[in-house]
Amino acid sequence: MTREELGRATWLFLHTLAAQYPEDPTRQQARDARDLVSIMTRAYPCAECARHFEEVVRRVPPDVSSGAAFRQWTCEVHNEVNVRLGKPEFDCSRVDERWQGLACDGDDDEETATGCAVRGREPGIGKGGVGGRGGGKGRRRLGMDAP
Numbered sequence: 169m170t171r172e173e174l175g176r177a178t179w180l181f182l183h184t185l186a187a188q189y190p191e192d193p194t195r196q197q198a199r200d201a202r203d204l205v206s207i208m209t210r211a212y213p214c215a216e217c218a219r220h221f222e223e224v225v226r227r228v229p230p231d232v233s234s235g236a237a238f239r240q241w242t243c244e245v246h247n248e249v250n251v252r253l254g255k256p257e258f259d260c261s262r263v264d265e266r267w268q269g270l271a272c273d274g275d276d277d278e279e280t281a282t283g284c285a286v287r288g289r290e291p292g293i294g295k296g297g298v299g300g301r302g303g304g305k306g307r308r309r310l311g312m313d314a315p
């Protein structure tokens with residue numbers, strides 16, 4: 169596993185999580201998202217990356233007030249890392265085209281108004297946890313480089 173592979177997998181996870189983050193999160197959902205980011209600044213498996221990410225998060229704290237806000241924040245901090253690595257910045261107005269929620273593709277999956285749920289269970293990290301949007305909207309890839 170290289171730093172690049174780990175990074176790509178982690179951004180996939182974070183942007184997908186943000187794509188499914190509800191527009192009107194509960195207090196618990198907002199706390200889950202903030203905690204996840206905070207844990208990443210300490211536990212991310214690349215120590216140098218974690219240190220830099222901690223600086224970024226201190227300067228630009230996560231905006232978990234809505235799905236749109238969290239998606240923009242995720243894009244913004246990804247750009248902070250891009251700039252540090254000398255990579256081009258991504259146009260954050262296109263983040264919803266690039267990243268969508270989980271597609272329903274399993275026999276037990278059910279498409280709901282708030283995303284893709286295993287039958288009988290709420291989407292996200294347990295009941296009331298992070299999860300939400302999706303709902304089939306914007307699933308189509310728009311020719312942007314998919315992982």
Ligand SMILES: Cc1cc2nc3c(=O)[nH]c(=O)nc-3n(C[C@H](O)[C@H](O)[C@H](O)COP(=O)(O)OP(=O)(O)OC[C@H]3O[C@@H](n4cnc5c(N)ncnc54)[C@H](O)[C@@H]3O)c2cc1C
Nearest residue numbers: 171172175176178179216217220221243246247249258313
């Ligand atoms: C929290 C964190 C900190 C990191 N810190 C470091 C570090 O200090 N040093 C280091 O060498 N590596 C670091 N990495 C890894 C680095 O960010 C890249 O993941 C890695 O270099 C591979 O880059 P890539 O060009 O393949 O695309 P990635 O940057 O991994 O991006 C994957 C895809 O996301 C899309 N994308 C790009 N920018 C954005 C954006 N702003 N918003 C939405 N989508 C976007 C593009 O389609 C791109 O192909 C870090 C990763 C993470 C998750």
